[in-house]
Amino acid sequence: MTHAFFTLRRRSAVLAGLAALVTLASGAAQAQAYPNKPIRLLVGYSAGGGVDAMARLLAPRLSAILGQQIVVENRAGAAGLIAGDAAARATPDGYTLMLGDSSLLIAQYLQPRMSFDPVKSFTPVAGLFTLPLVIVTGNDFPAKTPKEFVALLKANPGKYSYATSGVGTVHHLGFEMLKGQTGAYVVHIPYRGAAQIASDVMGKQVPIGVVSATLAIAQAKAGKLRAIAIMNPVKLAGGEDIAPLADALPGFDAAPRLYLLAPAGTPAAIVERLSEATRSVMAAPDMAQAAALQGAVPAFMAAGPLAADIPRESAQWGKVVREQKITAD
Structure with missing residues (x-):
């Protein structure tokens, strides 16, 4: 009985290992094939505004690296929450992205009935800019x-x-x-x-x-x-x-930040592909100058560090809202 038990455990371990390998292979295959059609980039503000301008600065440069068109889609309204809801509900396959900003992180403390969680509903892809x-x-x-x-x-x-x-x-x-x-x-x-x-x-x-x-x-x-x-x-x-x-206040740092986000559950291999493509775009010699014309400063952050930093920023704004007793009214 003991021998049978351990044999069963070994078989389970082998099967689990094989499943993991299949998953990894599938993810790698997805990344190699990705992208094979246009990608939507949702923006929560009207065309012509500051965030929209940064999306249109990013999109053609990212398109050139990925080999597929990045289509900027404005879903204006509710301080970005309409676009956030659409992005959070999208299929997590890398073909719907969002240009998110710090206002999403603040909104959760002032709009308790939000339809999505600005931290948990997304997979961070890359930090992009600050808007001083x-x-x-x-x-x-x-x-x-x-x-x-x-x-x-x-x-x-x-x-x-x-x-x-x-x-x-x-x-x-x-x-x-x-x-x-x-x-x-x-x-x-x-x-x-x-x-x-x-x-x-x-x-x-x-x-x-x-x-x-x-x-x-x-x-x-x-x-x-x-x-x-x-x-x-x-x-x-x-x-x-x-x-x-x-x-006057050492360490003081408050500025809107822009990020590239994907729906939660987007395969890691695709996120890494997007993150590395964004790194190349942000490192281009003309990017800082082009961003400066829009009042922005490049601030690239890879997917992993950004995933750790967004909860930190979210907590920072939550602390300000609580301590200063800020309400939406």
């Missing part, structure tokens, strides 16, 4: 550097307000992170979009704004407003003189 944000003020604002800015806010609770493009954006949560780290009390004024913020800062309707790096650099160079601090520690093409907020 800059804190701007009028030219007569009584602070010129990040350290002066932080000291002024701490010394004058409730005196100042700041404008962002809406509740739950990285612009909003990034500034709330600043408040949490300093204990400063600054009133948030949410706008429906970013277009009016710079004008209102220049017109002194609001003293502080959080805007894209592209907008901040253009207006600062024109002498219309002051770019106080960049919210993540990078050097901006054309804005090298803008100091990082980390000068």
Whole structure:
């Protein structure tokens, strides 16, 4: 009986091993055949916007390496959640991808009835870009550097307000992170979009704004407003003189990030193929310059490290939402 038991166990182990080999062989075969038809790249925002621009920068370059067309498909609405739902429900075969961004990770803390989990519903493929944000003020604002800015806010609770493009954006949560780290009390004024913020800062309707790096650099160079601090520690093409907020708050890092995502369950061999193709695209000599024109900074991250980093970023935003008692209302 004992001999029969161990014989059975050996047979089970052999069968399991054979099954694993078949699975590996199948995955390798899939990767070799992939892709053999066009790939959809879902974008959760309207054509012509910043995220869409990055998708259209990426798609033809990725197409050239993969040998198949990458079709950008805009599924605008609900701050990217409509596209996220479609991507999460898609067949996990590598033919539907999504250009995800940090707002998906934030949304889960403000929209508890989401139809998908922004961490568990996707397989990370590659980190792509950051979209740096800059804190701007009028030219007569009584602070010129990040350290002066932080000291002024701490010394004058409730005196100042700041404008962002809406509740739950990285612009909003990034500034709330600043408040949490300093204990400063600054009133948030949410706008429906970013277009009016710079004008209102220049017109002194609001003293502080959080805007894209592209907008901040253009207006600062024109002498219309002051770019106080960049919210993540990078050097901006054309804005090298803008100091990082980390000068006053060591380690401070808040900026929207863009990722390439696939539906959960996409075969590892296909994910690796896509990740390596994306690595080649992001390493191209002209990529940094092309991205800078759109206010973006290349920030490639391979699939494995990204899979570990997305939960970290998600937890970071969740902490800000809880500690600052932020709600969607």
